[in-house]
Amino acid sequence: MxxxxxxxxxxxxxxxxxxxxxxxxxxxxxxxxxxxxxxxxxxxxxxxxxxxxxxxxxxxxxxxxxxxxxxxxxxxDPAVYAFWRAVVTEREAFSDLLVNAVLTVEEWTKQKEAYLTAPRDDYLTLGFATFYLNRTNRSGVLNGGPIGGKDQSGNYKIDARFNKQALSERLRLLSLYSNRISVRNEDxxxxxxxxxxxxxxxxxxxxxxxxxxxxxxxxxxxxxxxxxxxxxxxxxxxxxxxxxxxxxxxxxxxxxxxxxxxxxxxxxxxxxxxxxxxxxxxxxxxxxxxxxxxx
CATH class of the missing domain: 3.40.50.150 (Vaccinia Virus protein VP39)
Structure with missing residues (x-):
């Protein structure tokens, strides 16, 4: 019962x-x-x-x-999987992309294109594009639009949820446990x-x-x-x-x-x-x- x-x-x-x-x-x-x-x-x-x-x-x-x-x-989701795969197995390359990320609508457009067209086994490109859109889109919804709108007229701008220092520290912390994280892309x-x-x-x-x-x-x-x-x-x-x-x-x-x-x-x-x-x-x-x- x-x-x-x-x-x-x-x-x-x-x-x-x-x-x-x-x-x-x-x-x-x-x-x-x-x-x-x-x-x-x-x-x-x-x-x-x-x-x-x-x-x-x-x-x-x-x-x-x-x-x-x-x-x-x-x-x-191959994009979410690519993100976790890249974070766990390509931490240094991912970190470089994070630190050097350009937070503009123009770059958002490039990352959107990468998200839509990157090969599924190019985990770093697809994974970082997924991450970039997640951090710069309204509510983190991947198929949404950028924070502040494409004209950046909103109260919050595209960089509002992209604190490079804090995100880099989270990435560094995860790297300490990477050998205890298994990433899967299965049903x-x-x-x-x-x-x-x-x-x-x-x-x-x-x-x-x-x-x-x-x-x-x-x-x-x-x-x-x-x-x-x-x-x-x-x-x-x-x-x-x-x-x-x-x-x-x-x-x-x-x-x-x-x-x-x-x-x-x-x-x-x-x-x-x-x-x-x-x-x-x-x-x-x-x-x-x-x-x-x-x-």
Missing amino acids: SSITYLANPGNLKKPYISLLRYPGGKSSLYGRLRTLIRLNGLSNGTYVEPYAGGAGAALALLVTGQVREIVINDL GLQVIKEFAASPSAFVYADPPYVEKAGSLYLNSFTKSAHQSLADCINSLSETKWLLTYDDVPLVHELYSDRRRELFSLNYSAHRVAKANEVMIFSDALVTETGEDRLF
């Missing part, structure tokens, strides 16, 4: 800001909650897996604070199937939203894709995973047999807003100790 409870503040512990990407709906704010779940389930020396990683803010924070031994960052279902049964793995799946996904993600899900994910992960209910989704009827229908909690999340995509989301737990995941709930 499933249950639904309400979560007022799912993770109020302070978290380090490590990711170089801005991501609409990013879940780095769940760092405290994830840290507690990992400790409670005895996975502190294990592998943390994000099959739909995006900005991977939570994964990186957990790694650099020593909560997990290694992380797996997977994203099917999320395959990654879930590969790692879910491992006794030392914790899978956190944050797939594209059911609603408004097309405006936030380049690889949005169809209804059948949401169904396929549910079929897959529900069949692995005796392994340790956590799933988050937007709070819509379809999600409650697909996961009616699992424990669910509602929580509020602040996000920014065109405007700052607060949305209710659903946290779904596998049957095997411990979320409380004795009679005292931790959350």
Whole structure:
């Protein structure tokens, strides 16, 4: 029998800001909650897996604070994958591009062209173009326009979210952990199937939203894709995973047999807003100790 409870503040512990990407709906704010779940389930020396990683803010924070031994960052979007691949394997070249980046609409146009036309296996060119657009576009949406508009008449300009010093320091910090970061470009279902049964793995799946996904993600899900994910992960209910989704009827229908909690999340995509989301737990995941709930 499933249950639904309400979560007022799912993770109020302070978290380090490590990711170089801005991501609409990013879940780095769940760092405290994830840290507690990992400790409670005895996975502190294990592998943390994000099959739909995006900005991977939570994964990186957990790694650099020593909560997990290694992380797996997977994203099917070839541009997002190229970014992570370049950051992990070509750090010095990426750093040079970052430090010498020209923050103008003219350069934005060049990077947009590179993003659209660069070969998928040219990870540095495609990855940096992805990063450049993410840091200079409104809300970080890759298919959006530059901050301030192409005429730069807005209150904020194209360089508003491109602090070279801060971003370079994040890049340097990540380089210290590069040998413990695995970057994948696979279907999320395959990654879930590969790692879910491992006794030392914790899978956190944050797939594209059911609603408004097309405006936030380049690889949005169809209804059948949401169904396929549910079929897959529900069949692995005796392994340790956590799933988050937007709070819509379809999600409650697909996961009616699992424990669910509602929580509020602040996000920014065109405007700052607060949305209710659903946290779904596998049957095997411990979320409380004795009679005292931790959350």
